[in-house]
Amino acid sequence: xxxxxRSELLLIVAPIGRDAELMCGQLTAHxxxxxxxxxxxxxxxxxxxxxxxxxLTEEALDPESVQVLNRTLAMQxxxxxxxxxxxxGTAVIGAKPRPLDPMMRRTNITLIxxxxxxxxxxxxxxxxxxxxxxxxxxxxxxxxLEERVHERDRFLAxxxxxxxxxxxxxxxxxxxxxxxxxxxxxxxxxxxxQSRHLTRLxxxxxxxxxxxxxxxxxxxxxxxxxxxxxEAMRVLQPSAEQQRVGxxxxxxxxxxxxxxxxxxxxxxxxxxxxxxIKYTPAEGHVALALANEDGEAVIRVTDDxxxxxxxxxxxxxxxxxxxxxxxxxxxxxxxxxxxxxxxLMQLHEGRVEAxxxxxxxxxxxxxxxxLATDAEMTAQRxxxxxxxxxxxxxxxxxxxxxxxxxxxxxxxxxxxxxxRHGHEVVTAGDGxxxxxxxxxxxxxxxxxxxxxxxxxxxxxxxxxxEQLGSDVVLVAVSGFGQPEDKRRAIESGFDEHITxxxxxxxxxxxxxxxxxxxxxxxxxV
Amino acid sequence: MSSSILVVEDxxxxxxxxxxVLSRNDCVCDCVDSEGAIxxxxxxxxxAILLAPRLSIKGDPVLTxxxxxxxxxxxxxxxxxxxxxSDDLPDARCHxxxxxxxxxxxxxxxxxxx
Numbered sequence: 001x002x003x004x005x006r007s008e009l010l011l012i013v014a015p016i017g018r019d020a021e022l023m024c025g026q027l028t029a030h031x032x033x034x035x036x037x038x039x040x041x042x043x044x045x046x047x048x049x050x051x052x053x054x055x056l057t058e059e060a061l062d063p064e065s066v067q068v069l070n071r072t073l074a075m076q077x078x079x080x081x082x083x084x085x086x087x088x089g090t091a092v093i094g095a096k097p098r099p100l101d102p103m104m105r106r107t108n109i110t111l112i113x114x115x116x117x118x119x120x121x122x123x124x125x126x127x128x129x130x131x132x133x134x135x136x137x138x139x140x141x142x143x144x145l146e147e148r149v150h151e152r153d154r155f156l157a158x159x160x161x162x163x164x165x166x167x168x169x170x171x172x173x174x175x176x177x178x179x180x181x182x183x184x185x186x187x188x189x190x191x192x193x194q195s196r197h198l199t200r201l202x203x204x205x206x207x208x209x210x211x212x213x214x215x216x217x218x219x220x221x222x223x224x225x226x227x228x229x230x231e232a233m234r235v236l237q238p239s240a241e242q243q244r245v246g247x248x249x250x251x252x253x254x255x256x257x258x259x260x261x262x263x264x265x266x267x268x269x270x271x272x273x274x275x276x277i278k279y280t281p282a283e284g285h286v287a288l289a290l291a292n293e294d295g296e297a298v299i300r301v302t303d304d305x306x307x308x309x310x311x312x313x314x315x316x317x318x319x320x321x322x323x324x325x326x327x328x329x330x331x332x333x334x335x336x337x338x339x340x341x342x343x344l345m346q347l348h349e350g351r352v353e354a355x356x357x358x359x360x361x362x363x364x365x366x367x368x369x370x371l372a373t374d375a376e377m378t379a380q381r382x383x384x385x386x387x388x389x390x391x392x393x394x395x396x397x398x399x400x401x402x403x404x405x406x407x408x409x410x411x412x413x414x415x416x417x418x419x420r421h422g423h424e425v426v427t428a429g430d431g432x433x434x435x436x437x438x439x440x441x442x443x444x445x446x447x448x449x450x451x452x453x454x455x456x457x458x459x460x461x462x463x464x465x466e467q468l469g470s471d472v473v474l475v476a477v478s479g480f481g482q483p484e485d486k487r488r489a490i491e492s493g494f495d496e497h498i499t500x501x502x503x504x505x506x507x508x509x510x511x512x513x514x515x516x517x518x519x520x521x522x523x524x525v
Numbered sequence: 526m527s528s529s530i531l532v533v534e535d536x537x538x539x540x541x542x543x544x545x546v547l548s549r550n551d552c553v554c555d556c557v558d559s560e561g562a563i564x565x566x567x568x569x570x571x572x573a574i575l576l577a578p579r580l581s582i583k584g585d586p587v588l589t590x591x592x593x594x595x596x597x598x599x600x601x602x603x604x605x606x607x608x609x610x611s612d613d614l615p616d617a618r619c620h621x622x623x624x625x626x627x628x629x630x631x632x633x634x635x636x637x638x639x
Contacts, residue, residue: 157607160607161607164607164624164625165536165538165624165625166536166538166539167624167625168536168539168605168624168625169539169541169542170625171626171627172539172543172546172626172627172628172631173538175546175627175628176546176549176628190538190541193538242537242538281558281560
């Protein structure tokens with residue numbers, strides 16, 4: 001008997017005459033299922049396998065049976081309070097208390113006086129079964145939640161593991177300064193490479209959470225996947241070279257244009273390609289191919305790497321299922337990237353499939369997206385070309401920029417980067433000092449960390465707006481990139497919001513959007 | 526006196542960084558991924574083995590090979606791993622270096638394992 005069936009089963013203890021048999025008959029006639037038990041002890045045995053409710057006659061409850069019943073009820077799990085229907089004997093006014101009276105105060109008991117009307121018994125039994133079904137539902141829900149908590153714990157353990165290798169490489173490289181305290185180019189490259197890897201990991205994690213919450217909104221435009229593929233190849237070429245894996249793009253002569261978010265499409269292709277490189281040993285090969293097939297844009301990423309076991313193919317895009325096997329794998333691979341790929345493909349009304357002949361036999365990932373129409377393709381391509389030319393023409397004149405950031409390393413790095421691009425930079429380490437710098441130095445643009453100690457970035461923005469009006473461009477810099485965070489920043493007086501870690505490109509893009517004020521730029525660079 | 530160290534690590538950037546720290550401190554290193562480790566151990570004697578165990582730590586093939594063929598070498602193994610309790614160490618003779626680690630911890634554990 002299955003658990004579900006057991007939740008509909010009524011255990012009946014009616015030791016005198018044919019009461020049990022008659023009750024079973026009536027219950028069956030009303031679509032329920034009763035099982036007669038010899039006594040409370042047998043009922044307690046059967047209850048261990050699960051039941052929907054208990055029906056007892058009062059004469060079955062001698063003191064020893066009440067004890068057995070009490071013990072049985074006390075052993076129930078937290079979710080369980082089995083309903084009990086008791087058919088009482090005739091009550092005599094002034095009679096001594098029944099043995100079941102103390103039990104009634106802490107158990108789900110319904111009393112039905114005899115002689116019993118059938119419809120009362122049926123109604124009580126149906127009500128008891130409904131109540132019991134709710135308890136089983138709660139049990140199942142608790143089980144699911146418990147499993148999710150375990151999955152989350154396993155995931156966090158794998159995440160911790162995943163972060164250790166890149167952090168270890170960064171730490172050792174950072175400690176290899178020359179005698180003059182400077183890092184050589186190789187070490188700086190390693191630190192940058194691993195920092196970018198960690199940034200991608202964190203971004204993917206945040207994006208997964210945003211997809212799950214339905215918070216990713218695609219900025220749809222027409223995108224030629226050949227551009228996306230070339231960019232992914234360019235970005236991943238260094239890591240492929242470092243792993244001595246050959247990567248090749250099989251170019252497509254025809255445009256492969258889809259309607260989608262270019263940033264997300266780039267994320268999809270980069271993640272699949274990066275996954276293939278990661279799981280291909282040195283001297284192996286990875287190929288990225290594009291095609292127009294049957295009204296669909298098709299991206300194929302093929303490798304001759306470690307392959308996928310047949311029984312793992314189905315779980316390859318499952319975040320937690322991948323995490324399950326990832327501990328101890330030096331290359332990492334908790335499946336964040338692939339889980340995100342699947343979700344982003346679904347958002348684009350596309351699909352992704354993995355194929356492998358087995359472990360050691362390489363893998364093939366096939367992504368399919370709906371092709372754009374010819375008319376849309378032509379119009380969009382012209383617009384993109386115009387925009388590209390306009391962006392390339394926009395030169396950034398030197399500006400006076402304030403950095404208000406409590407993390408000294410982040411502050412110094414931003415200062416150096418911006419100074420290298422010719423800007424005059426002033427800095428502050430907290431909100432109060434930052435506000436003073438804004439008012440006294442009157443920069444063109446201020447990058448303000450939102451999570452400042454004491455006076456936070458929102459307060460700085462509000463106070464700066466009050467005192468400086470629109471004379472300064474205020475840019476919020478924070479680790480929180482959700483639309484809600486951006487909205488709050490704009491409401492506090494910021495003009496823009498960028499998510500940490502701020503890249504030179506991000507800052508330059510903001511600078512492009514805000515042309516300098518009429519006053520001549522400072523020459524004190 | 527220079528030491529000869531076998532570094533077994535599949536994460537290339539970490540393996541390269543470890544190798545450079547060790548070579549700057551007068552150690553001679555052979556660096557391999559886990560596939561190549563056993564072949565090296567068959568032919569070469571090392572003063573210490575720096576090992577990132579694969580998959581389940583108790584099922585690491587290098588540790589299994591050492592336990593079966595060169596059990597005395599286990600005392601010269603430094604496991605680079607997530608934090609482990611002493612109960613989880615596959616062999617009590619192994620040394621533990623918790624990732625991520627810095628130069629000083631690395632050199633200290635190598636010295637202890639020789």
